[in-house]
Amino acid sequence: MTYTPEEFMAAVIAREVRDGETVAVGTLSPIPAAGVLLARARLAPRATVIIINHEDYWPFHNGSKEFYDFAQRGKFDLFFLSGGQIDQFGNLNLIAIGDHDHPAIRLPGGAGSAMLYYLIRRVILFRGDHTRRTFVERVDCVTSPGSSPPRVIRPGGPWKVVTPLAVLAFNSETKRLELESVHPGVSREQVQQATGFPLVAQREGAVTPPPTDEDLAALRGPIREAVAKVYPVFCRTAFLAA
Amino acid sequence: MPGHIGSDYEKLRPEFKVIADPYSGKDVLLVPAIVPDVSLIHALQADAEGNLLVDEKEDDFLLAQASRVVVASTEEIVDPDALRRAPYGVRLSAIYVTALVPIWGGAHPTACRGRYGIDAAHLEEYLRLARSDTTFRDYLQRYVFDPKDHAAYLAEVGLGGLA
Numbered sequence: 001m002t003y004t005p006e007e008f009m010a011a012v013i014a015r016e017v018r019d020g021e022t023v024a025v026g027t028l029s030p031i032p033a034a035g036v037l038l039a040r041a042r043l044a045p046r047a048t049v050i051i052i053n054h055e056d057y058w059p060f061h062n063g064s065k066e067f068y069d070f071a072q073r074g075k076f077d078l079f080f081l082s083g084g085q086i087d088q089f090g091n092l093n094l095i096a097i098g099d100h101d102h103p104a105i106r107l108p109g110g111a112g113s114a115m116l117y118y119l120i121r122r123v124i125l126f127r128g129d130h131t132r133r134t135f136v137e138r139v140d141c142v143t144s145p146g147s148s149p150p151r152v153i154r155p156g157g158p159w160k161v162v163t164p165l166a167v168l169a170f171n172s173e174t175k176r177l178e179l180e181s182v183h184p185g186v187s188r189e190q191v192q193q194a195t196g197f198p199l200v201a202q203r204e205g206a207v208t209p210p211p212t213d214e215d216l217a218a219l220r221g222p223i224r225e226a227v228a229k230v231y232p233v234f235c236r237t238a239f240l241a242a
Numbered sequence: 243m244p245g246h247i248g249s250d251y252e253k254l255r256p257e258f259k260v261i262a263d264p265y266s267g268k269d270v271l272l273v274p275a276i277v278p279d280v281s282l283i284h285a286l287q288a289d290a291e292g293n294l295l296v297d298e299k300e301d302d303f304l305l306a307q308a309s310r311v312v313v314a315s316t317e318e319i320v321d322p323d324a325l326r327r328a329p330y331g332v333r334l335s336a337i338y339v340t341a342l343v344p345i346w347g348g349a350h351p352t353a354c355r356g357r358y359g360i361d362a363a364h365l366e367e368y369l370r371l372a373r374s375d376t377t378f379r380d381y382l383q384r385y386v387f388d389p390k391d392h393a394a395y396l397a398e399v400g401l402g403g404l405a
Contacts, residue, residue, distance in 0.1 A: 053299075061332070063301035072244055095250065110251075118245035145248045151269045152247045 003211055005164040006238035007219050008183060009126065010034035011211035012162050013080075016124060019044040021077035024067070024120070025051045027111070030231040030238065031126055031162075032080035037223045038215060050076075054230050068112055071119050074155060079120040081113050082127055085139040088177055088197035090146020090158035090170050092117065092125070093139035100141055110143035117144040118152075122159035130163035132196040147175040166191045167208050168199070181206040217242065243273045281309035284349050285334070286356065287325055288316035292336035295328050297355050306338040313341045315348040317357055330355070347396055364399055 003011075013035025017023055021044065025032045033051050040047050051057035052067070060066040070076070083092035084107040094110045096103035117123055127134055148154040161168035161177060169180040179199040182191055184207055192199055211219070220242040228235040246252070247260055247269055263270040283302045285294035294314055296302040306312045325333060348354075351361035351368065371381040389395040396402050 058299065061298045063299065063304055065301060065304050095254075100250070100254065110249075114249050114251060115243065115245035142248070142250045144245070148248050153244060153263075153266065153268045153270065 001210065001213070001216070002240065003216060004238055004240060005128070006031055006034070006234075007211055007216060007240070008208075009128075009162050009164065010038055010219055010223075011215045012167060012208060013124060013126070014038035014043060014215070015209075016122075016160060017044045017047050017078060020046045022048040022075055023050065023078040024071075024076050025049075025057075025080055026116075027052055029080050029082075029126070030227055030234040031128070032124070033230065034219060034223050034227050034238070036078075037226055038218055041218045041223065042214065051230065054226075056226065056229070064112075068115065071112075071116055074119060074121075076116075076120040078122050078124065078159075079116055080124050080126055081117060081144075082125060083134070083139070083143070085134060085136050086125055086127070086161065086177075087136050087139045087146075089138075089175060090125075090177055091139045091142050092144045092146075093141045094143040095141040097140055114144040116156075117158070118148065118154045118156055120156045123156060124159055125161040127161075127163050130165040130191070130194045132194060135194065136196040146170065147172075165194060169202060171202075176200075178202050179206075181208040183208045184210055216240075243271050246271045276308060278305070278309040280311045280313060281305045283312060283314045283334075284354065285314050285316040286331050286354065287318055287320050287328065288314060288342055288344075289322040289325050289336075290319055291322065292339040292342045293322065293325055294334040294336075294339060294342075295325050295331040296334050298330065298332045299355075303332060303334055306334055311340045312338050313343070314339050315343045315345045317344075317346055317348065317354060319344050345392055347392070347401055350396070350399060350401065361399065 009031045013032055017036055017039035023036045025036055036049050040049050049057050050059065081092060083094055084097060085093035092113060094107050094113060096106050098104035146158050158170040160180065165186050166182045167180040168177045171178050179188065179191060179201045182188055188201065220239045224235050224239045251258055252260070257274055259272045260269050261272060283294070283296065283306060285296050287295040292314070294316065351364040353360045368381060371377040385395065385398060389398050
């Protein structure tokens, strides 16, 4: 069975959606959009799906303000963020690589991430690549920390990290990312090589289950069509022919 | 503002203050309101009084409420009754609006709901030219400084004759 990394990651994300949950997908998140639509089509039919900028999955009528107000009321169960850098503590950097005042690379900025990362119960981090440039020991700037002291109101935080190589999971006791599973055909050494911090394996030899034929049929048919309404360029290459 | 505490925003933005929430006793971050001197809003439609029809998916309404001066442009001026009958969008009262400019294609190269989509080729050209200061200057010269008016801009981007 062949599949693209995007199809694989969407199937991994789909399995994280629990039936009946309210799940939101923010900007620049085509893989999560495909994943949550796959979940709703196959695994979580009663999930409420919200996709920013999507005419069929955007219930709000008062701009992004209403979305953030909804999040502040604790109404979202699952959300997706990414980072120019992600470190072992689940800290995200969307501000700058290098020194903040003289950056090597200026990143786009955090937008709502420093609020949503605290308030949405489970946040899945995703990256279309898995390299030491991204997965660093410590981020250069903390746009949003992975955990907070008890004095801070923080019902939510990091849950998993999904990449083309592996799934990492956030350990809420140690406040660190650990290796949950490697994707088929990927070795643990390969993942460690691509990660700038030591990865403890939660379970030796765990392999991420690949998408099923039914998953792939759904992704390449109706889901590709729905995702293309917001991400036409992504959809040109992310899915194999139906 | 919920969240943010413990992030570098605390260092980078000294005007953000952490206080104890008087209700829960937990730490919360205070952020001063942004009050823009001027905001520019492109409306789907407007009437001659300056009442606007804006896209309810965008933050134009909030922006108008926050700003000292609001300069609106619009695709077309219509009868006040037509604004009330619009199938989508929200009406923003003229009491927020300082000035109004009718300008067809005013959202180009981005999209205007119900009118036209994004001009992907132009945005790709912009992205390419914005990569260096020199080529970005070329972009500004060609599309911003040289066109003598909006009609000339539309002609330059290949939409001449449609206005």
